[in-house]
Amino acid sequence: MGKKAELHYDGEVFDIPVVTGAENENALDISKLREESGLITLDRGFKNTGSTASAITFLNGEQGILRYRGYSIEELASKATFLEVAYLLIFGELPNKEELEKFHNDIIEQSFVNDDVKKIVDAFPGAAHPMGVLSSLTSALTAFNPDDVSLDYTRSKEEMYNPIVKVMGKIPVLIAWAFRKKNGFPLEYSSKTKNLSYVENILQMMFKRPNKDYIQNPVLVNVLNKLLILHADHEQNCSTSTVRIVGSAHAGLFASISAGISALWGPLHGGANQAVLEMFNAIKEDGGDTQKYINKAKDKEDPFRLMGFGHRVYKNYDPRAKIIKEAAHSILETLGIDDPVLDIAKELEKQALKDSYFVERKLYPNVDFYSGVIYRAMGIPSDMYTVMFAL
């Protein structure tokens, strides 16, 4: 007999089973509550509700711990490649050499995007926000992949393999096209060479200029690899939950992911990385008075929030922010860039962390606070940052 809690209501006692997670965290399983007691629960914003049991990611917001399949995020970010981590998240174990090679080859095989999709890219105005472009193009893939599977979780692992490699092959192509369109570069295609790693291929698809070889810069490869690992999974956040809700009605793979991309766009979620960099720039242009903006963030009459600060779950320093902060320092130093926005970021962080408003509310820098500094150093414009998160 497992653990249980009791609900005393209206003279009756109802048993509520307690489910214990992989790290001994406990949850009340209320799935039979209405049937047995006629009661439902109200949890505004799902602050206290899980929609499924999952063995993929563990996070403890109070202690600032994040683990994928039992591995700490710090260890994965320092030792693994993004493709290994993707494999780990999806299949539960790190791949051996052969498994990784097969996974990579299968992704490359599935990276073809119909040429007609380029016509859609061309039809967007130059100023179109790349997140809107990405979500539309992802949705459009449904039309070009009529055999696209529904996200039916009763499918076997074998049946889900093809959609997985399809998504991992095609989405980077769309992202590269959105970036190239924005920069006025011709829409070239993936080199499809097996000599390039997954991340190198993305960089080449994005940055290669017509009639010029693209020389890989190991600093950029390394930092993009890290960023992709840090953004790879985060339990049932807004966008992941959206994909799951849309997919739960067995809508198609690309339709479900397109909905998730739209959810990610919001400035309180993935869109925060763009908002953060724009905030740093605004502070710089306004004379660099960081205290003025800290005061604005504290002022309840002022709608301004310190973007990149605070988190729905982390009530401690976001472990991803720590790694990204170090990476931002290191990339600027290695590339010899002296970016004043990094100083503004550090100053804001320093002031906020000793200010009772932020301390009492447990508001710390989140994953988006320093990531824009890195994307900027890589030559990526700010409205592409959330697209990189989507990647």
Ligand code: CMC
């Ligand atoms: N600046 C100023 N005050 C804040 C901030 C902030 N960034 N974040 C929260 N607060 C205050 C908020 O006003 C409230 O104060 P009070 O108790 O006096 O009413 C208190 O802190 C709790 O805030 P909340 O909105 O109830 O907290 P939440 O857990 O619902 O919201 C959040 C989390 C991420 C939406 C919020 O912290 C925020 O808007 N942050 C800025 C946007 C941001 O950086 N988003 C990226 C999140 S991480 C990347 C991702 O996963 O997508």
